[in-house]
Each structure stands twice: as structure tokens, then as C-alpha cells.
Amino acid sequence: MAKDTKNAQQPAAADAADPQVVAKQKRKKLILIIGAVLLLVGISVGVTLTLLSVFSDAPAADAEAASEAEPTKQPAIYYPLSPAFVVNFEDRGRSRFLQAELTLLLRDPDVPKALDMHMPAIRNALVMLLSGQSFETLQTAEGKEALREQALVKIQEVLQQEIGKPGIEQVLFVNFVMQ
Template sequence: MAEAMAAPRKKRTLILVGLLIVLLAVASSVAVYFYLDARNGSGATDVVEDEAVEPPVPIFVTIQPFTVNLQSDYGDRLLYVGLSLRVDDEQTSAFLNQHMPEVRSRLLMLLSGKSAEELIKPEGKTLMKQQILGLFDDPITTPQPALSIDDVLFSDFIVQ
């Protein structure tokens, strides 16, 4: 008799556990749906805001390639270099193009004091970039507008 009463109770417990699992699955599905729907709604406004902001167009001042004699204990060494300056505004670009002979002269003076051994190494190139940027700390003319030069980019670089 005890077995007869245990069977319906066991059956009822299994049905309750099954219903509980189905209920949890439905509840979690609904929660995930609303969570993803809310996240997609806020993400759509972020995308619209991101698309409205356009990055600034880079401005480059190209310096024609030139050849420089390098200091060396082993004979004649040459550096053939072409570079560009990335600037922030048209005023700086126009000023540098107008005073290009002075810019090239300063670059030639700086680079002719370099040795081939230091320019071959990546650290030497990085140091040279910093020194080229430092060339523009001294005014080219007086008065001179504020120059905003961001970076030095090499287009040609051959040490012979």
C-alpha cells in the first residue's frame, strides 16, 4: 500500500520539477530578449553619434628627397632621405612651404652631423625624428606664427 501511494507522489514531484524547469527556461528567454533589445536600442544611438563625427583630414608638407654626406671613419657615407611633416593646420603648411629653403637647410645641417652607424639602428631613426621636430622650436622668422607639427614621416631612407 505504501508503494501505491509513493507512485503518484513521485509522479507529481517529477511533473512539478518539469514545470519548474520549463518556467525557468521561459523566464530566462524573456529576460535575454529584453536585455538584448534594450542594448540594441542604446547601441543604435551610439552608432549614429559616432558616424556624425568625422576624423580630421591630415595635412602633409612634403620635403623633396635629398642626399647628405654622413660622418664616418671608413670613407664616404651617404644618406638619401625623403620625408614629410604632418601638420595640424593650413597656416603651418603654407608657412613651411613658403620657407622651404630654410627648412631644407636646417635639415641638411642636422643630418650632416650624423654617423651612418647611428642612423642604421631603429633608435637612431627615432632620435632623429625627435631632433627634426626640435628644429622648429627655434623661429625661422620673426615674428613667426605658432607652428603645429605633429610628426615626421620618412618616405625614403637609404644609408650607403
């Protein structure tokens, strides 16, 4: 039996010297190392995603709080001034006519009531402004833009005087005919 234990030990020693056995052991170690690296990378990605989701919720809450603190821009309200304005003016001895349809852009829902109440003063200011224009000036795009800006100022002046705020953002020409 003593011979059996000797023979059993000899194959183990012989296996250690065998290059195929050594290569298999190296492959096993390599597979274990690659598996461990992949496991660590997976854990790292999972922790990173978890931390990002935790920290990304905080800025979203801050953004919501900031947006609640800022006043939100109210939707546009378009207020047509009707009937259309028709004025006449002289151009080189000829009588000329201007028909202009205006619409006001505003955002405050209380302003239309004020516009209704003070419409005679607003229409008067606009008629005086429109009738004081020259035909040559209004033929150009720059002249029409300048008239639009002057009309905005006139209406804002009336509203500032009557209700204490400008009330409107823009005056828009929706129809503009000269003859």
C-alpha cells in the same frame, strides 16, 4: 442496487491502498512539478534576455554619443620631401657624403599647403642639421634615431613659427646612405 454502490466504492478504497496506484499518482505529481519548474526557468530566461537587451541598448547609445563628442583621429597623410637631401661633412680629414630621403607623417589636410609654402625654410633647417652631424654618430642606430627626432623638432619649429601649430607627427627616413 444497494450492493452495486457498495461494490463501486470498495474498488476505490482498494485502489488507494494498492502500492502500484500510489506510485502512479506520485509519478504524475512529480511530472507536474518538473513541468512547472521547467516552465518557470523558461520564463525567467526569457525575462532576463529581454531585460539585458533593453539595458544593453542604452550603453551602446551612450558609447555612440561619447564617440561623437571626441574628435576622431584623422587618417595618416605621408608627405615626401623631394628631392633627397645630399650633404657633405668632414670626417678625419676625409670628405663624406650623406643622402637622406625623408617623408613626413601628418594628419591635418591643411598642412601640406603650408609645407609647400614654407619648404625653403624647412629644407634650410634640415640641410644645416644634416651637415652638422658626425660620421661616427650616424653609423649607429641610436645616432640615426636622434637625428630623426632632431629633424622632427626643426620642422615643427618652422611650422609653429609660420602657421602656429607643429603640423607633423613624425619624420621617417625612407632612404639613408652614407659614403
